[in-house]
Amino acid sequence: xxxxKLLTLLVASLFTAxxxxxxxxxxxxxxxxxxxxxxxxxxxxxxxxxxxxTSFPWIVGWLVVAASVFSxxxxxxxxxxxxxxxxxxxxxxxxxxxxxEVSHFQALATALSGTVGLGNIAGVAVAIGIGGxxxxxxMILAGLLGMASKFTECTLGVKYRNEYEDGTVSGGPMYxxxxxxxxxxxxxxxxxxxxxxxxxILGALGGGNMFQANQAHQQIAGIVGDYxxxxxxxxxxxxxxLVIVGGLKSIARVTEKVVPxxxxxxxxxxxxxxxxxADMIGWAFGQIFTGAFxxxxxxxxxxxxxxxxxxxxxxxxxxxxxxxxxxxxAVRTKEPITxxxxxxxxxFIDTVVICTMTxxxxxxTQQLLIDPETGNYLLNExxxxxxxxxxxxxxxxxxxxxxxxxxxxxxxxxxxVVLFAFSTMISWSYYGLKAWTYLFGEGQTKELVxxxxxxxxxxxxxxxxxxxxxxxxxxxxxxxxxxxxxALYFLMKVVRQELASYASRLQSGxxxxxxx
Amino acid sequence: xxxxIVIGLDGTETGERALTFAKELAKGMGSCExxxxxxxxxxxxxxxxxxxxxxxxxxxxxxxxxxxxRIVTPAVDGLKAAGFTAQGVVRHGDVAETLNAITVxxxxxQIVVGRSSADGIKKRIxxxxxxxxxxxxxxxxxxxx
Numbered sequence: 001x002x003x004x005k006l007l008t009l010l011v012a013s014l015f016t017a018x019x020x021x022x023x024x025x026x027x028x029x030x031x032x033x034x035x036x037x038x039x040x041x042x043x044x045x046x047x048x049x050x051x052x053x054t055s056f057p058w059i060v061g062w063l064v065v066a067a068s069v070f071s072x073x074x075x076x077x078x079x080x081x082x083x084x085x086x087x088x089x090x091x092x093x094x095x096x097x098x099x100x101e102v103s104h105f106q107a108l109a110t111a112l113s114g115t116v117g118l119g120n121i122a123g124v125a126v127a128i129g130i131g132g133x134x135x136x137x138x139m140i141l142a143g144l145l146g147m148a149s150k151f152t153e154c155t156l157g158v159k160y161r162n163e164y165e166d167g168t169v170s171g172g173p174m175y176x177x178x179x180x181x182x183x184x185x186x187x188x189x190x191x192x193x194x195x196x197x198x199x200x201i202l203g204a205l206g207g208g209n210m211f212q213a214n215q216a217h218q219q220i221a222g223i224v225g226d227y228x229x230x231x232x233x234x235x236x237x238x239x240x241x242l243v244i245v246g247g248l249k250s251i252a253r254v255t256e257k258v259v260p261x262x263x264x265x266x267x268x269x270x271x272x273x274x275x276x277x278a279d280m281i282g283w284a285f286g287q288i289f290t291g292a293f294x295x296x297x298x299x300x301x302x303x304x305x306x307x308x309x310x311x312x313x314x315x316x317x318x319x320x321x322x323x324x325x326x327x328x329x330a331v332r333t334k335e336p337i338t339x340x341x342x343x344x345x346x347x348f349i350d351t352v353v354i355c356t357m358t359x360x361x362x363x364x365t366q367q368l369l370i371d372p373e374t375g376n377y378l379l380n381e382x383x384x385x386x387x388x389x390x391x392x393x394x395x396x397x398x399x400x401x402x403x404x405x406x407x408x409x410x411x412x413x414x415x416x417v418v419l420f421a422f423s424t425m426i427s428w429s430y431y432g433l434k435a436w437t438y439l440f441g442e443g444q445t446k447e448l449v450x451x452x453x454x455x456x457x458x459x460x461x462x463x464x465x466x467x468x469x470x471x472x473x474x475x476x477x478x479x480x481x482x483x484x485x486x487a488l489y490f491l492m493k494v495v496r497q498e499l500a501s502y503a504s505r506l507q508s509g510x511x512x513x514x515x516x
Numbered sequence: 517x518x519x520x521i522v523i524g525l526d527g528t529e530t531g532e533r534a535l536t537f538a539k540e541l542a543k544g545m546g547s548c549e550x551x552x553x554x555x556x557x558x559x560x561x562x563x564x565x566x567x568x569x570x571x572x573x574x575x576x577x578x579x580x581x582x583x584x585x586r587i588v589t590p591a592v593d594g595l596k597a598a599g600f601t602a603q604g605v606v607r608h609g610d611v612a613e614t615l616n617a618i619t620v621x622x623x624x625x626q627i628v629v630g631r632s633s634a635d636g637i638k639k640r641i642x643x644x645x646x647x648x649x650x651x652x653x654x655x656x657x658x659x660x661x
Binding site for chain 1: 556558560561564566567569570573580607
């Protein structure tokens with residue numbers, strides 16, 4: 001009943017807020033945007049600043065270097081333990097007496113539903129559109145390297161999580177920063193944890209919320225025609241509220257069931273299109289490899305393809321950002337490292353499989369226009385991207401590619417985008433909440449305050465055209481990565497000890513499969 | 517050798533009938549132990565929100581506690597009061613698979629269950645837990661109507 005009262009209150013306040021938004025003079029809207037942009041501009045520019053003399057954002061380099069360092073430091077754990085990771089997810093090593101606890105599969109599925117989303121559908125299209133097919137090659141490479149970053153952060157997330165007397169758990173980078181640094185006798189862990197938590201809250205409200213609400217609204221408006229965004233916002237906010245405050249598990253359960261189904265269907269549809277054009281597969285891979293090193297006449301050439309590919313992988317799988325460490329820390333395992341192994345499948349599924357499918361479908365259905373004389377790609381009038389059939393970019397490029405094979409697919413895709421956005425919001429509401437409770441302490445009222453703020457931001461995100469705010473929220477997510485990766489460099493030796501111990505026990509047969 | 521009968525309960529009245537039937541069976545056998553089993557339907561392959569995951573351990577303890585105090589312990593006490601040697605067990609998992617696993621682990625010689633309480637579409641597609649148990653169990657199964 002308390003939840004119902006709160007809901008009424010929330011809806012009332014949302015209506016007032018959005019009515020105010022709707023009535024605002026356009027001038028005021030602009031001024032707010034401008035003021036916000038000026039305020040946050042330096043922060044955004046610092047995070048996305050390019051290396052001097054290039055257009056390569058240093059933050060992307062930061063993530064790729066980190067992923068490479070972890071890959072080397074753990075001697076390519078992502079390949080050595082790939083098979084073992086799959087056996088863990090299948091439950092081969094699960095003790096039957098632990099039945100009823102969160103399984104490895106569930107932790108992986110939960111974390112994936114937070115990362116699979118717009119990045120895989122719209123982001124890839126943007127990358128291919130600007131960087132050409134060659135971007136796919138660099139995207140896959142970055143995805144493969146990112147597996148090592150995930151492995152590192154998720155192992156630490158489980159190792160240093162808090163377990164409370166009532167049986168619930170809290171984990172994530174803020175806990176391994178403070179506890180891990182203390183354990184190693186290093187100073188500054190607490191400061192890093194606080195910084196990370198602040199960025200995590202901002203990232204949750206921005207990229208994990210407003211951006212999602214905004215894109216979901218645009219998808220719906222694209223189908224039913226234009227209408228005010230606050231309507232979508234309120235509907236979304238109410239549903240999110242029911243799930244995260246009202247504890248209405250049924251909605252979450254439906255979404256969590258439909259989302260993986262959508263993901264599988266997306267990959268299946270992509271596979272069908274690829275198989276239907278089987279004779280083009282060799283050509284498409286040729287384009288990807290040639291494009292990776294020559295650019296095939298794309299603006300920016302090889303470097304352009306590389307930047308786009310790396311950027312997309314980093315944006316999509318969130319390896320090194322630290323969000324997955326929060327999601328994975330709920331698994332009750334005696335070996336924290338097993339969760340690390342499982343988590344390394346995440347960038348693989350997200351980037352190497354799903355993103356590549358999107359890229360292949362766009363290439364194979366020949367959405368990108370080629371100059372028949374030179375074999376190079378034609379550029380659009382501005383010269384900033386490859387010319388496409390009907391001039392599509394982003395989601396509409398992916399949509400057109402799938403639509404060229406199945407005319408009904410764009411509708412399914414729109415539903416998928418909305419559901420992906422919703423499940424990403426639910427996941428990020430939890431990440432943000434964990435950062436919030438780290439800063440302010442656990443407690444029902446404190447948690448409720450954050451959840452209500454979160455719901456209000458859903459409406460704001462859907463209602464307004466908030467370019468600067470979106471920039472800011474992306475920057476906040478990547479600021480998480482700056483702090484997180486920095487901490488990982490200090491803590492990676494802990495993971496190496498765990499890995500050595502586990503590997504030797506696995507070899508000696510001390511860790512073995514259970515009969516099921 | 518002592519016989520051991522595993523009785524699968526599901527918290528409904530068909531479970532009660534299974535219990536009554538097992539008692540009769542045990543009386544006729546002489547030396548016989550009874551194992552009362554309750555399986556909480558659970559799959560490692562469902563999809564959950566992060567918050568549900570974080571609370572899972574707590575929920576699991578609550579579920580075990582509830583099943584033990586409400587269903588298994590009263591049944592075991594009733595059997596003991598009637599002069600039988602009885603034990604109880606509660607576990608999560610697929611009902612048919614887990615009941616069979618419990619039986620095998622405890623060297624049970626047979627299983628007695630009530631007719632399945634699953635209904636609707638799920639039953640039509642996947643068959644009921646009872647049907648699965650009858651088809652895949654390693655020991656004889658008696659289904660009480």
